[in-house]
Amino acid sequence: MELIIQQAVNGLALGGTYALIALGLAIVFSILGFINLAHGELLTIAGYTMFLLLGTGIPFPARVLVAVLFAGIAAVLMERIGFRPFRGSAGVTLLLTSYAISTSLQVVFLNLIDPRGKSVQVPAYLNTLLNLGPVSIGLKQGLSVVASVGMLVALSLFLRKTRMGASIRAAAQDFQITRLMGIPANRVVSMVFLISGILAGIAGVLWVSQRSTVDPAMGFTPVLKGFVASIVGGLGSLPGAVVAGFLLGFIEIMVEAFLPADAQVYREGVVWFLVILALLFRPQGLLGEAKE
Amino acid sequence: MASLDTQWAPQSKVRELSQSLILAPNTVRSLAGSLVLAIALIGACAVVRLLFDDLVVTNLLINVVLVVGVGVFMGNSGISSFGAHAGFVALGAYLSGLLTAPASVKQVSLPNAPMWLQGIELPFVWAIVIALGIIAVVALVSGVVISRLPTNSAAIATLGVLIILHVLLIGSEDFTRGATTFYGVPRFTTLPVALMGAILAIVVARLYRGSAWGLQLRSAREDELAAAAFGANVYRLRLRAWILSAVLAAGAGVLIGHFITAFSPKGFYFALTFEYLVMLIIGGGSTVAGPVVGAFVVILLRELLRGPESGFEILGFEFGGLFGLTRLVLGGIMLISMFYRPQGLMGHREPDERLVEGFLSRRHR
Numbered sequence: 225m226e227l228i229i230q231q232a233v234n235g236l237a238l239g240g241t242y243a244l245i246a247l248g249l250a251i252v253f254s255i256l257g258f259i260n261l262a263h264g265e266l267l268t269i270a271g272y273t274m275f276l277l278l279g280t281g282i283p284f285p286a287r288v289l290v291a292v293l294f295a296g297i298a299a300v301l302m303e304r305i306g307f308r309p310f311r312g313s314a315g316v317t318l319l320l321t322s323y324a325i326s327t328s329l330q331v332v333f334l335n336l337i338d339p340r341g342k343s344v345q346v347p348a349y350l351n352t353l354l355n356l357g358p359v360s361i362g363l364k365q366g367l368s369v370v371a372s373v374g375m376l377v378a379l380s381l382f383l384r385k386t387r388m389g390a391s392i393r394a395a396a397q398d399f400q401i402t403r404l405m406g407i408p409a410n411r412v413v414s415m416v417f418l419i420s421g422i423l424a425g426i427a428g429v430l431w432v433s434q435r436s437t438v439d440p441a442m443g444f445t446p447v448l449k450g451f452v453a454s455i456v457g458g459l460g461s462l463p464g465a466v467v468a469g470f471l472l473g474f475i476e477i478m479v480e481a482f483l484p485a486d487a488q489v490y491r492e493g494v495v496w497f498l499v500i501l502a503l504l505f506r507p508q509g510l511l512g513e514a515k516e
Numbered sequence: 517m518a519s520l521d522t523q524w525a526p527q528s529k530v531r532e533l534s535q536s537l538i539l540a541p542n543t544v545r546s547l548a549g550s551l552v553l554a555i556a557l558i559g560a561c562a563v564v565r566l567l568f569d570d571l572v573v574t575n576l577l578i579n580v581v582l583v584v585g586v587g588v589f590m591g592n593s594g595i596s597s598f599g600a601h602a603g604f605v606a607l608g609a610y611l612s613g614l615l616t617a618p619a620s621v622k623q624v625s626l627p628n629a630p631m632w633l634q635g636i637e638l639p640f641v642w643a644i645v646i647a648l649g650i651i652a653v654v655a656l657v658s659g660v661v662i663s664r665l666p667t668n669s670a671a672i673a674t675l676g677v678l679i680i681l682h683v684l685l686i687g688s689e690d691f692t693r694g695a696t697t698f699y700g701v702p703r704f705t706t707l708p709v710a711l712m713g714a715i716l717a718i719v720v721a722r723l724y725r726g727s728a729w730g731l732q733l734r735s736a737r738e739d740e741l742a743a744a745a746f747g748a749n750v751y752r753l754r755l756r757a758w759i760l761s762a763v764l765a766a767g768a769g770v771l772i773g774h775f776i777t778a779f780s781p782k783g784f785y786f787a788l789t790f791e792y793l794v795m796l797i798i799g800g801g802s803t804v805a806g807p808v809v810g811a812f813v814v815i816l817l818r819e820l821l822r823g824p825e826s827g828f829e830i831l832g833f834e835f836g837g838l839f840g841l842t843r844l845v846l847g848g849i850m851l852i853s854m855f856y857r858p859q860g861l862m863g864h865r866e867p868d869e870r871l872v873e874g875f876l877s878r879r880h881r
Contacts, residue, residue: 259668309855316596317858320797324847324854327790331840331847444786448675455672489694493683496676503669504661 229359231481232474237365239473240372241430245450246457247376249421254396254460255416256311258318259451261304262326264443266421268333270295270428271438275342284306284347292425299421310414326443333440341439368430375426376466379419383462388415396460421442449476455500458509468510472499493502532874546726549868550719553805556867557714560812568819570707576815577710578771581717582796583807585764587756588721591801592730594737596671597767599678599789600658601765604651606685606784608769610692611647613701616640616774621700628690635693644770647764655762656755663754678789685781697780705775713771715809717764721804722866724760733757734802794846798853800860805867810860817849818842 247261252260275292282290306325310318315470350367353360383389395402395412403409431446432438453472457464472495502510537545557580565573586601615638617625622634638646645803658677662670686695724730733753744750773779791814799810821842853861865873 306851313854313858315856316594319596320793321851321854323790323793324850327843328847328851331844334840452672452675455669459668489687490683493680493687496679500661500673500676503665503673507665507667507669 226359228325230361231477233361233365233369235474235477236239237368237430237434237471237473238477239470240369241427241446241469242449242453242473243447243466243469244372244375244427244430245511246453246469247379247462248420248427249447249450250454250457250460250462250465251392251396251416252472253425253454254462255392255399255413256307256318258322259314259454260307260420261319261322261435261447261451262306262329263322263324263424263450264447265329265333266299266302266424267428267443267446268329268433268438268440269298269433270425271344271442272333272337272342274429274432275344275438278344284514288429291429292422295425295428296418296421299417299424302421303413303417308410330440337440339440341437341442342378343437345436346433360386364433369432371426371430375423379423380462382419388412392416449473452499456499456506458506458511461509461511464509471510481506521725531875534872538876542726542728543723544729545635545868546722549726549804550715550722552714552868552871553722553808555716555868557643557718557808558711558881561711564816565796565814572815572819574705574707574710574775575862576811577707577714578705578775579792579795579801579811579815579863580714580864581710581771582765582768583792583799584714584717584721585761585768586792586803587761587796587801587804587807588724588764589754589761590796591803591806592725592757593754594738594774595662595667595754596674596793598671598675598793599786600662600674600681601762601792602784602786602788603678604655604762604787605769605772606781607651607654607681608622608647609701609773609779609784610649610685610698612640612643612658613698613773614691615643615646616702616704617700618702625693625698625700626691633691633756640702640774647770648766651766652759652763655759659755659758659762663751670671678785680730681786682781688778692781695780695782697778699778701773701777701779703777705771710771710775713767718804718808720760720764724757725804729753729756733862790843794850796860797850798861798866800857800862801863802859802864803866806860806862809862813861814846815848821845842852 245267248266249259249263252258252263270291273294274287277287277290303324306321307318310321313321315473346364350364352363354363354366383393391402391407391412392415394405395407395409395416399401399409427446427450428443431442449472450469453469454465456472457466475498476491476495479491480488483491483494537548540548549833561573563578564576582601584802586597589595589601590597614622615636617637619635619637622629626634658671658673662673663679665673685692688694692698725734732743733750733756735746736748736750736753740750769784795810795814796807797810798813799808800806857863
C-alpha cells in the first residue's frame with residue numbers, strides 16, 4: 225500500500241510535467257493547427273539557463289524564474305522568426321517546419337555549449353523526504369505536483385477571467401471570425417506562444433531538477449510524451465491534454481514499478497501499446513469531440 | 517474519345533506518341549513512366565559514380581528504395597509516418613541477417629537461439645522472400661489499427677509502432693543480441709543488386725500510384741469525405757498502401773543489412789526517421805520521382821559535407837569539426853524547401869506526365 229501511494233505521487237509528478245508540456249502543445253495547436261515539435265528545445269533552453277546561472281550566486285527561486293522567462297521569450301521569438309512566414313500553410317508543413325527548427329536548435333546547443341550533459345544541481349533541501357504519516361514522499365516530487373497543478377489553475381483563470389484569455393479562447397474556436405471581430409491576430413499568436421513557452425519553461429525546470437543534468441537532446445523524450453498526451457487527450461482540447469498528461473505519467477511509473485524485472489526492457493513498448501489501444505477506442509481523443 | 521483525336525491532330529512522331537500514351541491504360545502509362553525514371557536514375561548514378569565510389573552509389577540506391585517505399589504510404593495517403601518505416605527497415609535487416617548468416621558465426625553470436633535457427637543458411641533470394649513475407653504480416657497487424665485512425669492520431673501510432681518494434685528487437689536478445697551489435701551478415705548488396713532493387717521499387721510504386729487503388733487513395737487524401745461518398749473504402753485503401761509501403765521499406769532494410777553486415781537497433785531509430793522524412797519532403801511525396809530526387813539531394817549533400825564536418829581550415833585558421841553540420845544544413849534545406857516548394861521539388865505530377873502534357877498542349881491551349 226505504501227509503495228503504491230509513493231509510486232502514485234511519483235506518477236503524478238511525472239504526469240504533471242507531461243501535462244504542462246501537453247498543454248503548451250495543445251494551446252498552440254488549438255489556434256494554429258499544428259504540433260510544435262520544437263517545444264522540447266524550449267525545455268532545453270530553460271535547462272541551460274539554469275546551468276549558466278549556476279555560478280552567478282543568484283538564489284535558486286530567482287534562477288527558476290529567469291529560466292522560465294527565457295523559455296517564454298524564446299518561444300515568442302521562435303514564432304516570430306520561424307513560424308510566422310509559414311502562417312496559413314497546411315498543418316503538415318508547419319509540423320515539419322517545427323521539426324527542422326528543433327534539429328537546428330539542437331545542433332546549435334551541441335556546438336555552443338557541449339554535446340555531453342551538464343550537471344545542474346538543485347539545492348539540497350529539495351531532496352529531503354516529507355514524512356506524511358505512514359508514507360514519505362520527496363519534497364521535489366511534491367513540489368512538482370504543486371507547481372504543475374498551480375500552473376494549470378492559473379492558466380485556466382487567465383483564460384476565463386481576462387480579456388486576452390477570452391480572445392484566445394475565441395481564436396481557438398474560429399481564428400478567422402475572431403480576427404474579423406477586431407482581435408489582432410499577431411498579438412493573440414504571440415501571447416499563445418508566450419504561454420506555451422512559460423509552460424515549457426516550468427516543465428523544463430521540473431525535468432532538469434528531477435534528473436540534475438541537461439544535454440542538447442534533453443527536450444526530445446518529454447516532448448514526445450507531451451505530444452502523445454495532447455493527441456490522446458483530443459487534439460486542441462486543453463482539459464484533455466492535462467488529463468492525458470497525468471494519465472500517461474501515472475501509467476509510465478506504474479508500468480516501471482510493477483512490470484517484472486526481466487520484462488523491463490519492454491517498458492516503453494507496453495506504454496505505447498496502451499497509447500495505441502486508447503487511440504483505437506477513442507480515435508478523437510479522450511475528451512475530444514468527434515468531427516465529421 | 518474520338519473528338520480528342522480531331523482536336524489534337526498529331527503532327528509529329530513525338531506528339532503521336534504522347535497522344536497514344538495519354539489515352540493508353542494506366543498500367544502502360546505507369547510502365548512507360550517507370551522506364552523514363554529508370555533511365556534517368558541510371559544516368560544520374562553514372563554521374564555520381566564519377567564523383568564518388570561504389571559504396572556511395574549503393575547507399576544512395578538503397579535510400580531510393582526506402583524513400584520510394586515510404587512515399588507509397590505517405591505520399592498517397594497524406595498520413596505522415598513518424599517512424600514505423602524505420603522499424604520495418606530494422607526488421608528486414610535482422611530477419612534476413614538471421615536467415616543467411618553462417619551457422620558457425622551464429623553458434624558464437626547467438627548461443628541461445630534455437631538449434632534449427634542456428635543451423636539455417638538460406639540463399640539471399642529465399643531470405644528476402646521469407647523476411648518480406650513476415651513483415652507483410654506485421655504490417656497487416658499494425659495497419660489494421662493505423663488505417664482506422666484519423667490522420668493525426670495515425671501519425672502518432674506510427675511512432676508507437678517504431679518504439680514497440682525497437683524494444684522488441686532489444687528485448688529478444690536470443691535472436692538479435694539485444695542492444696549490442698548483430699554481426700556476421702554476409703555481404704550480398706553490391707551496386708548492381710541495389711540498382712535492381714531501386715528500379716523494382718520504382719516500378720512497383722508507379723504501378724500502384726497509377727492503379728485504381730492508388731488513385732482512389734490520393735483522392736481520399738485530398739478529401740476523405742468526398743472520396744468515401746464516391747464509394748472509396750478509405751480504410752482498405754490505406755491498409756493496402758501501408759502493407760505495400762512496409763514491404764518496400766523492409767526490402768530496403770534487407771539491402772542495408774547485407775550492405776553494412778553489422779548493425780544494432782540504434783541505427784534504425786529516430787535519426788533514420790528524420791532522414792527519410794527530409795528526403796521525402798525535399799523531393800515531394802506525391803510522385804515517385806520526388807523521393808528519388810530527395811534521396812539524391814540529401815545523400816549528395818551529406819557526402820559533400822563530410823569533409824567540413826570533421827574539421828577544416830580556412831585562411832590558416834583551423835576549425836575543429838562542426839558537430840551536426842549535416843543536420844543543420846538538412847534542417848535548413850528542409851525549411852527553405854517548405855517555404856518555396858511545400859509540395860516538394862517534383863510537385864504533384866511525374867516528370868513523364870509533364871512531358872506528355874507539354875507536348876500535347878503546346879499549340880492547342
